[in-house]
Amino acid sequence: GAVVSQHPSRVICKSGTSVKIECRSLDFQATTMFWYRQFPKQSLMLMATSNEGSKATYEQGVEKDKFLINHASLTLSTLTVTSAHPEDSSFYICSGGLGNYGYTFGSGTRLTVV
């Protein structure tokens, strides 16, 4: 079945630095990828929709200059958290769209900003 590989699984960074999270679709072409953020014991919040070859669409309230999304190829989408601060610490998950057939999620990235 469709697999989305997400890296890194965990990252700790200093406040003010930037962190890049990668999601790769391994056996399908993901023209669309979704990026979510999940706070402890809460549901997933959609941050943005990433479309191959075009600008990402951000949800209301999500800072596009802080969360940079690049979808340069059909198999790779990246999320860069720029100038990270402790409040950006969270669990970030990507998913590749397979429409009504169900979405495949990456294994998630636990970001801790110290």
Added chain:
Amino acid sequence: AQSVTQLDSHVSVSEGTPVLLRCNYSSSYSPSLFWYVQHPNKGLQLLLKYTSAATLVKGINGFEAEFKKSETSFHLTKPSAHMSDAAEYFCVVIISYNTDKLIFGTGTRLQVFP
């Protein structure tokens, strides 16, 4: 507008007893509905999906769900709980066929006691 409500934030069962996780949806047209499971610090795994075919949907690990249009429900069941079923479960609806965005329920944490 599409939405999904998970009626229980926590469900506790004994191993070997039935599981019922409740989900109600709101949709202006025939929805696509999914159940996903998330183990701690992991991504999401698709359990099953309903896409306007058979109303009783069988998924992985012995789970099944029944789509009831008259009750706008899509409850998840399993005849006999296993310790490994302890996890967070999300009911999800597709927001729009044009954008393929997902709307997540708030999640139900399933505890299984020996």
